[in-house]
Structure formats: C-alpha cells, structure tokens
Amino acid sequence: MASDYTYAPSADAQEKSAGKIVRGLKKILLVAGIVVLAELIWLFAVSPFIPFSSVEVHGFDGFDKQEILLTAGIDERASFISTNITEVKEKLLSHLLVESAVVMKRFPDKLSIFIYPREAAAVTLASIGSRQIPLYVDRNGVFYKYANTSQFDQRIPVISGFENPQLSMRLPAALVPLVESLSVIANNAPELLATISEIRVERKPWEGFDIVLYPVHSSIKVRLENTLNEDVLRYVLLMLSVLEENSSKPEEIDFRSGMGSYRIGEQS
DSSP states (O other): OOOOOOOOOOHHHHHHHHHHHHHHHHHHHHHHHHHHHHHHHHIIIGGSSSSSSEEEEEEETTHHHHHHHHHHHHOOOOOTTTTTHHHHHHHTSSTTTTTEEEEEEETTTEEEEEEOOOOOEEEEEETTTTEEEEEEETSBBBBEOOOGGGGTTTOOEEEEEOSOTTTTTTTTTHHHHHHHHHHHHHOOOOOHHEEEEEEEEEEEEESSSSEEEEEEOOOEEEEEEEEOOEEEEHHHHHHHHHTTTSOOOOOOOTTTSSSSSBBTTTTT
C-alpha cells in the first residue's frame, strides 16, 4: 500500500521564486518611478513655461476682454512663469476706468483677471471747446469719464465751483471725503440727494473749502464745511421745510458750526 506524503519545494526553489517576485516588484516600482518623475518634470519644469490653457477675464461695459488683455500685456505667449501678477495689476490700474483689479495665477497654466469699474459719485461740467460736457468724478476724487448728455443719470449729484476740470484730474485731498460721503448717501438714501440740485465748492480766503447746497424745492442756500453725511442732510432738509413755512425766509443757512444759523434782515 502506497504511503501518503506532501511535496515540499526545496529551499533553492523557494529562493528562486522569491527572487522572481522581488525582481518583478522592482520593475514595477522602476516603471512607476519613471512615470511619476516624468509627470513631475512635466508639471514643474515644462507646464509653467507653456502658454496659459485658460485665461478667465471678468470686465465691464466699455472695457472688453481683448482691450483688457492688451492693457495687461497678456498675449498668446504668456505663461505661468513669464507672468508677473503685480505688474499685470499695475498695468490694469493705469486704465482710467478701472478702480480696482484682482489677478490670480493657478498652477500650472491658468490665469484669472477680475476688474471693477469706477462709479460716479458726482458729476461736474467741463468745457470742451465752446461746449460744456458732464464729467464724472468717482468716490476717490478722480475725474474719469465724460458723460453722454442724452444718457446722463439725473440722480447723480452735480458739483460745481471747479476751475477747468479735465479728464484724469483729481480733486484736492480735502474734498475727497465729500465725494466719499456722496457715494455712501447715494447707496443708502438716494432720495436725499434727489432733493439737492447742485453742490457748489467755494475756496476759503486762507485755506480749505466750504460747500453750498442748492435745494430743489427751496430758494434758501445751505453752507457747510467740506463734508456731508446722511444725518446732516436730513437735519438740513428738516430745517428748510420749517423755514419755508415762514413768510420771512433767509437767503442762506450756515451749518459750519454744527448748528444752523441764519439772518433775516437785521434779525439773527
């Protein structure tokens, strides 16, 4: 009767088999390493030099994508490595219609540009030849765009008293808070600005400015310091409504001290 037995591979056979497995794993690891290395070389040493595969541009009316890219110095050869976002931003901000800009590179080959336009805080009249043309000024005090007379927005407050305003000029620093305040009031309570037909800037004899308000529904002028806010304007309108009911009305109310004062004839 034959006896049962179990075949056991020899030590040499086991060693050869293990060697084959190790060599196979080494080959796999070598191939994987080559692939990873090639991908890293492509990602970090090649792709950043290749022109952007995606250029995202968010602009506004009057400043289209092609003009934005031309201003920014971005062409078909621009790449992640060759593009300096600080320089691109500075170029975009040099455009008179641009108030702010955001430029972002996304590794390895994407570029995003977001630009935001100046918005009119007020409008003045500029002389062009024999004509007077509305000229917009933004909240930073920059005269940035001539207004189309036929499409002029009547809700924007009119500022006067400037000597020969021109495109790209800036208001004196002392008057910037005024247009900043007008921008805030226009956003929060535009109906208040609609009650004022004109805001006139008058230079003081020594230094600084006064502003004179000309109300729409009153003949009484209002003199203020060179700043204005919503609370002051509400108080001014309230005082005007009271004085308009009197038979004797002043020509002007002076709010420069913070309290309204006026003179009627010889009485104060």
